[in-house]
Amino acid sequence: MSPQLLVCAPLGLEARALRAALGEKYVRRTGCGPRRSARSAAALTGADFDVLVIAGLAGGIGAEVRSGDVIVADELRGQRGTVRCPSAPSLVAELRRAGFPVHCGPIATTDHIVHGAQRAELAGTGALAVDMESAVLAEAAGSRPLGVVRVVVDTARQPLLRPGTPSRALAALARLHAIGPCLPRWGRTVSPEIRSAASKELY
Structure with a gap:
């Protein structure tokens, strides 16, 4: 039997883009920011799913990252x-x-x-992108496999508070929709070995 996939999308626009690709049953809107994310993670801890994906938009902070690029987290x-x-x-x-x-x-x-100096400071740590939800929502995964996918909207060269942001955001949402079908395909490939290794390491 295929693993049951749950996709968490913090914002309504993100959830709509993913639901259009995947259908209503796979996607849960979880709310913007860490406080709403913590409430959603607590509610989802005992939910019936096998694989958790957190997907949405993000700010790019790595020097090589461009608007529209897809970031997959190897750590949060x-x-x-x-x-x-x-x-x-x-x-x-x-x-x-x-x-x-x-x-x-x-x-x-x-x-x-x-913004600004803090973006550069985070880039100096090796981080590629920044959001306000993923590390908090990840608590819902427990020992289940976790995937985190974010599409970049703004970067240091193209900051958020600029006239071109709405068009970049629309393009990023279109890309988020386009990657939707990849998520259940990936979920079906997650092996029991990976599943057992996917427990979170906090330090």
């Missing part, structure tokens, strides 16, 4: 520690087979939108 860095994502390589492979520009590396989760 939040206020409560670091969450490892051992099954990231197989998710990267699935997305690259589909032709998407994918980077794999750390995603930082903060409690506010990051």
Whole structure:
């Protein structure tokens, strides 16, 4: 039997883009920011699913990252520690087979939108992108496989508060919709060995 996939999308626009690709039953809107994410993670801890994906938009902070690029987290860095994502390589492979520009590396989760000097500071740590939910929502996965996919909207060269942001956001949402069909395909490839290794490591 195929593993049951749950896709968490923080924002309504993100959830709609993913539901259009996957259908209503796979996608749960979880709310913007760490506080709503914590409530959603607590509610989902005992839910009936086998594989968790967190998907949405993000700010790019790595020097090589461009608007529209897809970031797959190999770890999530939040206020409560670091969450490892051992099954990231197989998710990267699935997305690259589909032709998407994918980077794999750390995603930082903060409690506010990051600008200017703080963006550069996070980039200096090796993080590729920043969001306000992923490290918190990841707690819902428990020992189940976890995938985190974010599409970049803004970067240091193209900051959020600029006239071109709405068009970049629409393009990023279109890409998020396009990667939707890759997620259940990846979920079906997650082996029992990866599943047992997917427990979170906090330090």
